[in-house]
Amino acid sequence: MRRAIYPGSFDPVTNGHLDVIERARKLFDEVIVAVAQNDQKRPLFSLEERLDFLREVTGGIEGVMIAPMRGLLVDFAVKQNARAIVRGLRAVSDFEFEFQMALMNRKLESEVETMFLMPKEDYTYLSSRIVKEIARLGGDVHEFVPPCVVESFRKKLKL
Amino acid sequence: MRRAIYPGSFDPVTNGHLDVIERARKLFDEVIVAVAQNDQKRPLFSLEERLDFLREVTGGIEGVMIAPMRGLLVDFAVKQNARAIVRGLRAVSDFEFEFQMALMNRKLESEVETMFLMPKEDYTYLSSRIVKEIARLGGDVHEFVPPCVVESFRKKLKL
Amino acid sequence: MRRAIYPGSFDPVTNGHLDVIERARKLFDEVIVAVAQNDQKRPLFSLEERLDFLREVTGGIEGVMIAPMRGLLVDFAVKQNARAIVRGLRAVSDFEFEFQMALMNRKLESEVETMFLMPKEDYTYLSSRIVKEIARLGGDVHEFVPPCVVESFRKKLKL
Amino acid sequence: MRRAIYPGSFDPVTNGHLDVIERARKLFDEVIVAVAQNDQKRPLFSLEERLDFLREVTGGIEGVMIAPMRGLLVDFAVKQNARAIVRGLRAVSDFEFEFQMALMNRKLESEVETMFLMPKEDYTYLSSRIVKEIARLGGDVHEFVPPCVVESFRKKLKL
Amino acid sequence: MRRAIYPGSFDPVTNGHLDVIERARKLFDEVIVAVAQNDQKRPLFSLEERLDFLREVTGGIEGVMIAPMRGLLVDFAVKQNARAIVRGLRAVSDFEFEFQMALMNRKLESEVETMFLMPKEDYTYLSSRIVKEIARLGGDVHEFVPPCVVESFRKKLKL
Amino acid sequence: MRRAIYPGSFDPVTNGHLDVIERARKLFDEVIVAVAQNDQKRPLFSLEERLDFLREVTGGIEGVMIAPMRGLLVDFAVKQNARAIVRGLRAVSDFEFEFQMALMNRKLESEVETMFLMPKEDYTYLSSRIVKEIARLGGDVHEFVPPCVVESFRKKLKL
Numbered sequence: 001m002r003r004a005i006y007p008g009s010f011d012p013v014t015n016g017h018l019d020v021i022e023r024a025r026k027l028f029d030e031v032i033v034a035v036a037q038n039d040q041k042r043p044l045f046s047l048e049e050r051l052d053f054l055r056e057v058t059g060g061i062e063g064v065m066i067a068p069m070r071g072l073l074v075d076f077a078v079k080q081n082a083r084a085i086v087r088g089l090r091a092v093s094d095f096e097f098e099f100q101m102a103l104m105n106r107k108l109e110s111e112v113e114t115m116f117l118m119p120k121e122d123y124t125y126l127s128s129r130i131v132k133e134i135a136r137l138g139g140d141v142h143e144f145v146p147p148c149v150v151e152s153f154r155k156k157l158k159l
Numbered sequence: 160m161r162r163a164i165y166p167g168s169f170d171p172v173t174n175g176h177l178d179v180i181e182r183a184r185k186l187f188d189e190v191i192v193a194v195a196q197n198d199q200k201r202p203l204f205s206l207e208e209r210l211d212f213l214r215e216v217t218g219g220i221e222g223v224m225i226a227p228m229r230g231l232l233v234d235f236a237v238k239q240n241a242r243a244i245v246r247g248l249r250a251v252s253d254f255e256f257e258f259q260m261a262l263m264n265r266k267l268e269s270e271v272e273t274m275f276l277m278p279k280e281d282y283t284y285l286s287s288r289i290v291k292e293i294a295r296l297g298g299d300v301h302e303f304v305p306p307c308v309v310e311s312f313r314k315k316l317k318l
Numbered sequence: 319m320r321r322a323i324y325p326g327s328f329d330p331v332t333n334g335h336l337d338v339i340e341r342a343r344k345l346f347d348e349v350i351v352a353v354a355q356n357d358q359k360r361p362l363f364s365l366e367e368r369l370d371f372l373r374e375v376t377g378g379i380e381g382v383m384i385a386p387m388r389g390l391l392v393d394f395a396v397k398q399n400a401r402a403i404v405r406g407l408r409a410v411s412d413f414e415f416e417f418q419m420a421l422m423n424r425k426l427e428s429e430v431e432t433m434f435l436m437p438k439e440d441y442t443y444l445s446s447r448i449v450k451e452i453a454r455l456g457g458d459v460h461e462f463v464p465p466c467v468v469e470s471f472r473k474k475l476k477l
Numbered sequence: 478m479r480r481a482i483y484p485g486s487f488d489p490v491t492n493g494h495l496d497v498i499e500r501a502r503k504l505f506d507e508v509i510v511a512v513a514q515n516d517q518k519r520p521l522f523s524l525e526e527r528l529d530f531l532r533e534v535t536g537g538i539e540g541v542m543i544a545p546m547r548g549l550l551v552d553f554a555v556k557q558n559a560r561a562i563v564r565g566l567r568a569v570s571d572f573e574f575e576f577q578m579a580l581m582n583r584k585l586e587s588e589v590e591t592m593f594l595m596p597k598e599d600y601t602y603l604s605s606r607i608v609k610e611i612a613r614l615g616g617d618v619h620e621f622v623p624p625c626v627v628e629s630f631r632k633k634l635k636l
Numbered sequence: 637m638r639r640a641i642y643p644g645s646f647d648p649v650t651n652g653h654l655d656v657i658e659r660a661r662k663l664f665d666e667v668i669v670a671v672a673q674n675d676q677k678r679p680l681f682s683l684e685e686r687l688d689f690l691r692e693v694t695g696g697i698e699g700v701m702i703a704p705m706r707g708l709l710v711d712f713a714v715k716q717n718a719r720a721i722v723r724g725l726r727a728v729s730d731f732e733f734e735f736q737m738a739l740m741n742r743k744l745e746s747e748v749e750t751m752f753l754m755p756k757e758d759y760t761y762l763s764s765r766i767v768k769e770i771a772r773l774g775g776d777v778h779e780f781v782p783p784c785v786v787e788s789f790r791k792k793l794k795l
Numbered sequence: 796m797r798r799a800i801y802p803g804s805f806d807p808v809t810n811g812h813l814d815v816i817e818r819a820r821k822l823f824d825e826v827i828v829a830v831a832q833n834d835q836k837r838p839l840f841s842l843e844e845r846l847d848f849l850r851e852v853t854g855g856i857e858g859v860m861i862a863p864m865r866g867l868l869v870d871f872a873v874k875q876n877a878r879a880i881v882r883g884l885r886a887v888s889d890f891e892f893e894f895q896m897a898l899m900n901r902k903l904e905s906e907v908e909t910m911f912l913m914p915k916e917d918y919t920y921l922s923s924r925i926v927k928e929i930a931r932l933g934g935d936v937h938e939f940v941p942p943c944v945v946e947s948f949r950k951k952l953k954l
Binding site: 243 | 402
């Protein structure tokens with residue numbers, strides 16, 4: 001059985017993330033979506049909220065699991081017996097940072113391979129950061145994130 | 160009559176911004192310079208100061224107006240009856256971020272087109288951020304920003 | 319009246335080019351599509367064929383004209399009394415080359431401004447070169463180019 | 478059983494290509510190395526030579542097959558019942574071209590996913606083109622390509 | 637005698653920095669490693685700690701000096717009678733920022749030239765930021781930084 | 796004595812090349828401008844013409860020598876007892892190619908260091924290729940190349 005890790009902050013999950021999860025699932029028997037705690041970055045949504053969003057929106061996809069992640073990504077991957085880390089690539093700036101992280105992770109643990117997938121081109125413009133900014137400015141984000149996230153934005157930002 | 164919006168933080172306005180305003184003015188009957196409040200980014204200059212700098216330095220250019228902007232850029236553009244958003248491009252990293260914003264804005268409001276202009280090559284190195292850093296370190300910024308901004312830096316940073 | 323030039327080889331015109339023409343037309347009263355002869359690059363389609371494709375596909379758009387171009391782009395723009403050159407930007411590599419050309423053109427003729435527009439994100443992958451390669455390998459290109467070009471490919475490549 | 482295609486010109490195969498083949502093999506049960514004929518690019522080595530090099534150097538790896546490829550890559554992938562196309566990424570310029578090709582291939586055939594792997598960082602500088610240039614200038618290439626290719630360069634370039 | 641400045645935050649010094657120092661030393665008679673105070677960025681290590689790390693690890697290299705730097709880099713270079721600023725380049729994003737800084741520094745002081753060196757490709761993935769993140773997550777950083785830094789991380793992060 | 800090599804095709808030398816030569820000369824006692832024969836690229840100007848242009852325009856600069864180069868750059872550098880290869884960087888696409896070449900050269904000969912300098916920002920748009928294209932289209936190139944090259948273009952292109 002082949003298992004991959006799809007790591008991220010998912011603050012919050014977007015439709016672009018879901019697209020990558022589904023593509024990864026076609027290539028691996030199991031995909032573990034690993035949610036980094038990231039306290040330093042002061043996420044808008046708590047770890048529990050971010051895990052709940054992901055559990056709700058991936059509920060219908062067999063072979064997809066959601067898990068919180070503490071510590072180093074490669075340690076998590078080894079513990080989960082995963083042979084691949086999956087990352088989505090949208091743009092050149094993504095590419096550079098992802099490349100650097102992938103090389104570092106390979107240095108830390110050579111048995112885990114990082115692979116990159118392209119989200120649908122409709123999602124090129126999409127990131128958690130940009131979605132949060134639009135929501136803060138009162139824009140409508142229902143095309144960009146799942147309904148449960150739209151609802152949560154409404155409460156959180158008192159819109 | 161054709162009207163364009165030139166949005167930004169302008170914290171503070173630089174000679175590169177002025178160059179883009181003048182280029183945009185040649186292509187449109189009216190250019191509205193829209194100053195984003197951006198409280199989250201903790202600007203060095205207050206919204207009122209930033210508006211004043213722009214009013215002073217564009218005072219002599221017919222067809223250029225200065226306005227504060229709250230909320231989404233595309234909503235502002237529609238309200239102002241503008242058909243274009245103008246952005247300056249200096250470097251690849253600009254390009255990627257600007258592209259992402261432009262695609263997102265098109266998604267939010269398809270009737271407003273984003274267009275990109277190149278500032279004079281002498282201003283390739285210029286940004287509000289770099290000017291603020293030089294001023295903080297005691298450097299002379301009078302070649303990079305209008306006189307009223309130089310004066311304000313002096314007071315603000317107690318140089 | 320504001321007039322812009324949209325220059326290129328158009329060997330052949332793609333749906334991405336048409337998208338840029340329509341966007342440019344919304345910002346200017348007239349758009350002149352200028353087809354460079356480019357004998358050095360050995361185009362697949364003759365200048366006359368390339369002009370014919372463009373005339374056919376832009377036939378219904380008021381204010382769009384098609385013209386062959388010899389010599390320097392900026393000389394052509396000045397002769398046509400155009401104040402802007404329009405270029406489509408899709409990717410970072412586009413950006414660098416276009417930037418270099420635009421700076422050079424500004425040096426040669428400071429009165430003509432180059433502006434960049436973004437084609438629809440569905441056309442990010444699209445270029446005349448890639449369409450020709452797919453057609454040569456027997457692939458179906460009807461989603462990427464207008465019907466008259468599909469027909470011409472069929473005859474030219476004896477498919 | 479999961480099968481991937483690793484396509485290229487392999488004119489000639491380098492140690493960087495071999496590194497990607499081995500990484501891909503860890504993620505898939507079978508990897509088909511598909512050698513494009515590419516007559517237009519006038520390869521230095523004939524299709525038969527390029528296939529022979531690959532057969533020799535991958536001889537010991539179970540689950541790796543070598544095959545010539547004519548026509549469109551996605552048609553080949555579908556015929557071979559492969560669910561993934563594997564590509565190596567070394568640099569930003571790679572990234573842009575590969576991205577464009579991958580989006581186009583997805584448009585032509587949505588069931589085949591393109592994924593990107595990173596070769597060992599020691600191979601960042603390595604490409605078939607650069608190896609050919611060094612060999613032509615009389616440089617020693619034995620660190621960059623397998624022994625059978627070194628030998629063939631010697632004969633071909635009469636060194 | 638030719639003297640160069642190698643400026644940075646060095647929070648903390650990595651093996652990649654050391655590699656650049658040694659390369660610079662081969663090209664210049666003296667290399668002054670200038671440590672920026674950078675209070676705004678809230679460094680993990682104090683200026684005194686960062687200077688101590690550098691003094692310890694460059695102790696054996698003749699012609700290398702360590703110095704704290706306040707104020708503008710070009711003013712420091714002029715005061716030190718240095719004719720060159722040395723910077724390491726690893727990636728495209730480095731390149732853009734470094735280019736912008738170098739152009740600005742040239743504007744501020746035309747007599748000081750910025751030159752770029754490439755660290756060993758093994759250090760492409762390496763940055764002070766990424767090392768700090770790994771250390772915070774409990775990873776082993778002894779391959780990336782000198783022993784004195786490993787020791788200090790241990791105390792600082794109470795690992 | 797410190798000696799550097801500045802290699803290129805110089806087909807033909809531009810004002811941007813001259814700018815880099817002068818900057819390199821400030822950092823090294825001697826700069827050897829090495830002109831690659833490059834028969835494969837079918838240069839517009841013969842090797843002898845390219846050498847003559849360079850000899851004429853650098854005639855007044857002490858410590859600058861012009862030499863033809865056959866074979867590998869690093870072999871030439873070692874034979875000339877040079878410890879550095881100097882390259883000009885203008886843009887991201889330059890950067891990637893130059894980086895790859897520099898890493899390869901380091902692999903071939905670790906004792907020769909490649910360093911990068913920035914030409915004046917006015918020359919960002921300038922390349923031998925673009926100058927040739929403008930001259931072919933009948934444009935005036937006297938701002939971009941030395942007078943002897945302008946004259947030679949006139950004869951060569953029968954303008």
